[in-house]
Amino acid sequence: MPPRLEDRPNMRLLGQAGSRQYLSTPALILDLDAFEANVAAMASWARETGIGLRPHAKTHKSSRIAKALIAAGAKGSSVATISEAEAFVDAGVGGVLITSTLVTGDKIARLVALNDRARDLMVIADDPGNVEKLAGAASAAKPLNVMIDVEVGSGRTGVVGTASVINLIERVNSYPSLRFAGLQAYNGSVQAIPGHSDRAAKLDADLTPLRELLAALSARGVKPPIVSGGGTGTHQLDAKSGLFTELQPGSYIVMDRIYGACDLRGSGLGTFRHSLFVRTSVISTAKPGYVTTDAGLKAFSTDSGAPVIATGAPQGATYSFKGDEHGRISFAEPGQSMAIGHQVECVPPHCDPTVNLYDCYHVVRGDTLVDIWPIDGRGHW
Amino acid sequence: MPPRLEDRPNMRLLGQAGSRQYLSTPALILDLDAFEANVAAMASWARETGIGLRPHAKTHKSSRIAKALIAAGAKGSSVATISEAEAFVDAGVGGVLITSTLVTGDKIARLVALNDRARDLMVIADDPGNVEKLAGAASAAKPLNVMIDVEVGSGRTGVVGTASVINLIERVNSYPSLRFAGLQAYNGSVQAIPGHSDRAAKLDADLTPLRELLAALSARGVKPPIVSGGGTGTHQLDAKSGLFTELQPGSYIVMDRIYGACDLRGSGLGTFRHSLFVRTSVISTAKPGYVTTDAGLKAFSTDSGAPVIATGAPQGATYSFKGDEHGRISFAEPGQSMAIGHQVECVPPHCDPTVNLYDCYHVVRGDTLVDIWPIDGRGHW
Numbered sequence: 001m002p003p004r005l006e007d008r009p010n011m012r013l014l015g016q017a018g019s020r021q022y023l024s025t026p027a028l029i030l031d032l033d034a035f036e037a038n039v040a041a042m043a044s045w046a047r048e049t050g051i052g053l054r055p056h057a058k059t060h061k062s063s064r065i066a067k068a069l070i071a072a073g074a075k076g077s078s079v080a081t082i083s084e085a086e087a088f089v090d091a092g093v094g095g096v097l098i099t100s101t102l103v104t105g106d107k108i109a110r111l112v113a114l115n116d117r118a119r120d121l122m123v124i125a126d127d128p129g130n131v132e133k134l135a136g137a138a139s140a141a142k143p144l145n146v147m148i149d150v151e152v153g154s155g156r157t158g159v160v161g162t163a164s165v166i167n168l169i170e171r172v173n174s175y176p177s178l179r180f181a182g183l184q185a186y187n188g189s190v191q192a193i194p195g196h197s198d199r200a201a202k203l204d205a206d207l208t209p210l211r212e213l214l215a216a217l218s219a220r221g222v223k224p225p226i227v228s229g230g231g232t233g234t235h236q237l238d239a240k241s242g243l244f245t246e247l248q249p250g251s252y253i254v255m256d257r258i259y260g261a262c263d264l265r266g267s268g269l270g271t272f273r274h275s276l277f278v279r280t281s282v283i284s285t286a287k288p289g290y291v292t293t294d295a296g297l298k299a300f301s302t303d304s305g306a307p308v309i310a311t312g313a314p315q316g317a318t319y320s321f322k323g324d325e326h327g328r329i330s331f332a333e334p335g336q337s338m339a340i341g342h343q344v345e346c347v348p349p350h351c352d353p354t355v356n357l358y359d360c361y362h363v364v365r366g367d368t369l370v371d372i373w374p375i376d377g378r379g380h381w
Numbered sequence: 382m383p384p385r386l387e388d389r390p391n392m393r394l395l396g397q398a399g400s401r402q403y404l405s406t407p408a409l410i411l412d413l414d415a416f417e418a419n420v421a422a423m424a425s426w427a428r429e430t431g432i433g434l435r436p437h438a439k440t441h442k443s444s445r446i447a448k449a450l451i452a453a454g455a456k457g458s459s460v461a462t463i464s465e466a467e468a469f470v471d472a473g474v475g476g477v478l479i480t481s482t483l484v485t486g487d488k489i490a491r492l493v494a495l496n497d498r499a500r501d502l503m504v505i506a507d508d509p510g511n512v513e514k515l516a517g518a519a520s521a522a523k524p525l526n527v528m529i530d531v532e533v534g535s536g537r538t539g540v541v542g543t544a545s546v547i548n549l550i551e552r553v554n555s556y557p558s559l560r561f562a563g564l565q566a567y568n569g570s571v572q573a574i575p576g577h578s579d580r581a582a583k584l585d586a587d588l589t590p591l592r593e594l595l596a597a598l599s600a601r602g603v604k605p606p607i608v609s610g611g612g613t614g615t616h617q618l619d620a621k622s623g624l625f626t627e628l629q630p631g632s633y634i635v636m637d638r639i640y641g642a643c644d645l646r647g648s649g650l651g652t653f654r655h656s657l658f659v660r661t662s663v664i665s666t667a668k669p670g671y672v673t674t675d676a677g678l679k680a681f682s683t684d685s686g687a688p689v690i691a692t693g694a695p696q697g698a699t700y701s702f703k704g705d706e707h708g709r710i711s712f713a714e715p716g717q718s719m720a721i722g723h724q725v726e727c728v729p730p731h732c733d734p735t736v737n738l739y740d741c742y743h744v745v746r747g748d749t750l751v752d753i754w755p756i757d758g759r760g761h762w
Contacts, residue, residue: 380740
């Protein structure tokens with residue numbers, strides 16, 4: 001098993017000026033200045049806009065970061081898995097919303113046990129049979145908060161059709177062991193559409209079912225306590241839609257190549273800076289025109305193109321994968337070179353699955369390693 | 382942090398008949414019957430062929446599996462990182478060959494410390510300055526075994542040119558703290574070429590520098606103690622080349638979609654069965670034509686296409702990624718369906734980076750969970 005954080009080689013560098021330059025690689029870097037600026041910018045925008053935030057931890061998987069976001073005003077933390085929820089609740093995070101359906105007996109049992117020791121835990125549901133199973137497992141002594149998941153374009157979980165949603169809400173309300181907590185309407189498919197106007201148009205069309213549902217509920221005198229959805233790419237549009245009480249963006253705290261390639265016009269994305277990097281060392285200079293590094297397919301997500309070199313390489317150099325454990329930095333000009341042992345930092349292609357590859361963040365302030373934060377929500381269990 | 386293995390939910394299913402069907406998902410499955418057949422088939426082929434095996438642990442990252450391979454006749458274990466080497470040596474694995482260059486001061490210090498407590502540890506080098514640093518750190522009391530890495534088509538680490546290799550061997554021989562252990566000549570780029578004759582032709586051309594080098598060394602009376610290289614896709618061709626004393630295949634123990642798509646003619650690949658699967662549960666059936674599962678971008682590698690459904694889904698169904706934590710099973714025929722909570726198993730697109738996402742193997746014999754093996758070499762540290 002990996003050594004405890006306190007036994008890792010990089011721990012000896014904590015607090016040493018310039019230590020960012022000498023980390024054992026590959027290392028996941030969190031630049032605190034940029035991270036804190038991102039957290040503050042979104043928090044201040046949300047305050048001014050009058051909308052809640054329950055930022056999504058599928059990006060960071062760290063109870064430490066969830067707490068930092070709550071300290072900045074977030075209502076809690078959205079999470080993707082029961083294991084993230086357990087790690088966060090047991091670290092003292094309140095207001096955890098599990099944004100995936102939990103349908104098997106083992107996970108429902110863990111959910112109910114977790115609910116007993118949690119503050120304001122919520123889970124989503126999109127199926128009558130699942131609601132019945134949740135109701136059977138939960139207890140009226142501490143009812144389980146259930147949000148109904150509504151399909152608005154993600155094509156994953158989510159009920160289709162106003163009548164079906166209303167039916168499911170009534171079913172939740174019929175059980176004393178459950179409490180109707182509101183609606184989730186998340187649209188992952190629209191978040192990273194590069195063009196701003198394309199993104200706005202698709203979002204507007206995709207939100208039609210939610211608009212109709214809320215009107216139908218209003219006509220029946222039903223006001224969902226929470227309507228949660230939205231993300232980094234659409235947060236300003238989500239707020240303008242007037243449909244949500246709170247948003248669950250994740251990537252804005254770190255950003256990545258995907259969001260870096262989005263058209264920023266009017267989307268508020270220009271506010272956010274890259275705070276997440278993978279640091280890698282040159283381990284071979286044996287060939288002309290390129291050098292080989294120690295960060296390959298296991299050090300970056302591979303679902304969204306190649307890493308983008310942020311610092312440390314000659315002008316115009318590009319990064320590519322060369323297998324499980326190797327990367328390549330190709331030079332743009334003849335005569336460019338890099339010395340063996342030299343380090344570069346790259347912006348990951350996609351933040352969430354990149355973070356998922358690591359056990360800890362190397363937290364830096366400028367050029368100094370100031371802390372190491374465990375990624376305590378990672379892994380499947 | 383993730384719970385200890387002994388505290389995980391799936392532990393309670395150990396030894397229960399049919400428990401494979403009820404695992405908490407997503408779960409990485411190792412099918413023992415297929416795994417053992419693969420290990421035995423390669424071992425028996427190597428024995429008959431008279432070639433050594435030092436299977437590559439970048440595939441499995443498990444000291445338990447490394448020991449099983451040694452018990453079946455392997456000379457040791459190839460590894461990709463210093464952290465894998467440390468985990469394996471400290472678990473009692475001998476004959477570890479680190480197939481990446483270690484060039485930074487922190488890693489060289491760990492390498493030398495590890496060499497003091499290891500049996501027959503080896504590392505590669507492709508750079509004169511690196512050899513000098515290794516020599517300065519190592520001690521004549523227990524010399525460090527150094528293999529010279531030769532470029533044969535991978536385009537990663539590896540010296541180009543017979544004269545440069547000979548120069549580097551002489552440099553290694555000049556230091557009492559180093560011992561020339563042989564040559565590494567690994568060609569990752571050719572392993573998974575789908576057509577057998579294309580693969581054979583490219584390999585033959587790529588091995589030319591090694592052929593010339595060995596002839597030049599022979600003319601000088603130098604016989605490298607070890608010549609290591611080759612992989613699953615080319616192992617029969619590697620042996621026929623007569624250039625290698627041992628091979629370092631990895632994927633054959635588990636196989637994957639990549640190797641499943643290779644033309645098997647005369648390559649020996651037809652011998653090997655899929656033993657590695659990702660098990661996932663249906664968590665939403667709210668839409669017609671498809672269901673949503675709990676295994677997405679964080680449960681599979683994404684560098685080599687989509688997972689292939691092995692068992693559990695209707696005829697013709699296909700798998701696709703729907704974000705970080707979700708997958709989709711799309712039906713081929715109208716009227717096909719799957720119940721909520723139903724589980725399927727998929728062949729991963731690429732075995733090595735898929736294993737790297739998990740902390741343990743769920744080891745099954747038929748339909749029974751019989752053990753849980755830690756993936757003790759995973760992670761970067």
